[in-house]
Amino acid sequence: MKIITFLCIQFFLISNLVVAQVPSWKVDENTYQYSMTFLAKLNANGKQLVSANDKVAAFFGNTCRGVSGLTYVASKNNYYAYLTVFSNTQGEVIKFKLYDSTNDKVIEVSKQISFNVNEHKGNLFQSYSIAEPTLNNKAEVLTFDFMNIKTVSSSINNGKISINIYDINDLTLLKPIFNVSKGAKLLKNRVLQKSGENTVNFTSEILYEVLSEDESSLNNYIVFVQKVPTPTLFYKKDAVCYARGAIKVVSNKEGKTVTINKNGKVIFTKKIINGEATFTDLEVDSYIVSIDSEVKLINIDLKTK
The missing domain is CATH 2.60.40.10 (Immunoglobulins)
Structure with a gap:
């Protein structure tokens, strides 16, 4: 009986210890006049936070000004924080903290933002990034060619990609292979493209979008493919x-x-x-x-x- 009682007490103490690790971030909304909102993705150490217990909090100094967990959005198959930040003063510098429940860690985010009354940041396509370390904001096509096709010449300049290939090739059955900025995504009609997987008809110009890793940058690229005579x-x-x-x-x-x-x-x-x-x-x-x-x-x- 004593052993069972000891084990129960020990389990209770361990449980309380684990619960105690979870930050008790709270904000008294009634003491503030103004708000600013964010639709954000959370990222800690290069990994997106998706757990039900993961959180983000906004602070001015040591005062908590907003807290949010994560919401799953089925249409995007992704997790977002709907964060409202409160203040009485325009221009206050707001900083963020993340709670990574999987690793039971509170992480301070280096990127800060000035409070702007009634401003909203982020949407389901280009969410606001709250990440530590900061994610890459570059959205560029670095190389663009076609699988098993010899490129005669190519150029990438001011959002236009021009490629010449020999006339023995079929423009309707080209499979793009490409490199983009670190962590960025290449999209066609807002659908994610994977290098070397999709066959595309290039008889006319094709518009692609590149979305940066932190989703703050979105650049358009038009790909134009032209046939040149195959040398004898x-x-x-x-x-x-x-x-x-x-x-x-x-x-x-x-x-x-x-x-x-x-x-x-x-x-x-x-x-x-x-x-x-x-x-x-x-x-x-x-x-x-x-x-x-x-x-x-x-x-x-x-x-x-």
């Missing part, structure tokens, strides 16, 4: 003592004529069939090979080793 590839095989040389032309210009000139005269012509045209039995000499506006000088040498 020219290959040669030098002559050896027992066989003459050869030239092979590889191109996507199906049906176009390849011309070989020597000493200013056309000596061979052949059409591109199944993506290539091959010329054999070429003696050691210099040849001018052309297809449309592309011209290439090829020397067939005698290979002795």
